[in-house]
Amino acid sequence: MKYISIKNQQRIALESIPVLDYSVFLTVNLDLTGNNSQRHCVCYFGYRQKEQLKLFCCIADDQEHNIHVSSSVVSLDEILNSFSAHNRAFEKFEREIHENFGIKYSDHPWLKPVRYSFNRADQTQQMAGYPFYTIDSDELHEVGVGPVHAGVIEPGHFRFICNGEQILHLEIQLGYQHRGVEELFLNKSKLIQRVVLSESISGDSVIEHASAFAYVWESLCGFVPSRDILFARTLAQEIERIAIHTGDLSAICADIAYQLGNSVFGRLRTPIINFFQEWCGNRLSKGLIRPGINQYPFNPYLAERITTILNSYHRDFTEMKDLMFKMASVLTRLEQTGAMHNEELLSIGTVGISARMNGIERDIRKSHPYGLYSELNHEPFVKHHGDVYSRAQIRKLEIDQSIEYIREMIKNIPEIENQNQKIASPAPNSFVVALTEGWRGEVCHAAITDSNGELALYKIKDPSFHNWLALALAVRNNEISDFPVCNKSFNLSYCGHDL
């Protein structure tokens, strides 16, 4: 057995994961993912064990609906053959392993720093010294944007190489938001601290990260969440999706100077997140999701409220989006801007909206359903142009779809169960992977416990980890003035990437 196949959120004994020779480990994982868009790597990380490094690779199989996990042990001073030389989709994971542990690769195409983590192996690498690709030319010029950006947005540095207005190359340096989240998960011992951390990984993606943590923790503790808990999480995920997608449409309108769209979509976000405040006291839904308990049970009064809010929202949203999506002056800015081909997207391993925008159906709600998604029979929207228009369309369609899901779900509000059931402690020597589908794309949390049941490793992967490279490639050959709308149409997480 070269790998063990597990389900989303399934807890297994650490020792049940086959430990392979590195060359076998490489072949197995390359074979699993080669020429097969139905399988992709959801996480690949290292677990330090004194002077050795145990590598874990998890490949999600969307057809079989399971995750194939394999491992290998290497010593820190070995020089390894990279996965990336054969499959670019692994390149970021290997860069991270190199940055965190100093592992040398003989043939990695682009071993650049990922986030300048405080515990990086090579402390001589500094933020100010990022090795940007440069070119010596009289006709080309470089434009550097950030880290502090014009708008109210997180920091990152964008280095363009331009020929007049046309972008030939963009390189994105991240790491400014690095707060040491994964280490803190291990150091903070109170459950509430870890919960608060999970909500703060990426503050606009509270539900997907907090749920992923809750599912990991519950699985480690052998706790089976009751239907009302799953209901609350699924409902909240779809409400958040509506709220953020609306905000994104507003931001896209701002960047193409369509003031009416900007104002109307901007204000339409308000009633949706005010509903979160009615439900759990916080507009961004911090506090709603807790492992092992239904913190704010959903009830018929809340169902009435969300119905009223959605009815009013839907009317105004439909009117605005119908106008926006038929205006020539809007479409001309969106169509064919920031486009990427299907093959490119597959080769770099994009997930979520960035994958679905051109033919790659990757959506955890369908491929590895969790919560109540298996009942919703979710069918993701897949577009085929890979441009800003496709990304905007997906958002518009997903808003309508989420509204339908919510209306369907609230017809049957589950009874509150087991409010007094105490969640136990995590099992020792265990391994869990939980996948959730946030509004950007898939979130992956993986945990390992030691012989005392303490967290020995907590690995977080935000969809932005894969998708930042898609943005960098998408803007090639576009005008630099289209950069803001391309950036907003992806709307990737800086802090989710930097951790």
Add this chain to the structure above:
Amino acid sequence: MLENLKILYHQGKQYIPDVRTVQVPGIFTGRPEISLEKVDEKALAELCPTDAILVSPVRIDIGKCVFCGECAKAFPEKIHFTKDFKISTNQRDRLIISEGDTNPISINPDLVRKEVRKIFSGSLKLRQVSAGGDSSCEWELNACGNVNFDMGRFGVEFVASPRHADGIVITGPITKNMAEALEITYNATPSPKIIILVGTDAISGGIFADSPAIDRSFLDTHHVDLYIPGNPAHPLAIINGILDLLGK
């Protein structure tokens, strides 16, 4: 054209008429009130993820509080979060709420530099620096400029360059990787200038306070003009805090 007008008509008046007196919907976790009931203070303080609860007497430091509500859930007779969103102040210790104190949180006018009210009360342009913020406060700061909250009507807006700004608004615990950029941005802002901290992470580091990836030394050497707590800070808290600072 007609469709535009129809939409405008349907949207109607979206701005909140009076941001000073509006009531927030639902169960907003605002200023906490601590009763004088006797409880197991040690257990109470133990509950808090960010050590925001002090004992003998019981106090909550809302500059450290992440408003998770665990304390109110476990000791409802002791702690209750009101819907009062006016929780900003310019004096750090006014963020520490004592048991028995139900007074609202306010600005200390004596600590407001004269030039702040003289020069900025009609127009305050701010530069936002996210120094490790998780983007929740950034979304809410953006919402402050939308048609509902419309802080633009008070002359407050965000600008694209520190050169155009009257001050900086910091979110996030201030990561090591952003510390230099923050310093450069602040130095590039012409005087007189103010510093506003928005959100628990900015005020105390929040859940990241003891992370080795943080570097808050900027705040040791610079005077902070306004603290706006929250996780994230609510747009009404932000706008009211700024209006209070400006003396409007």
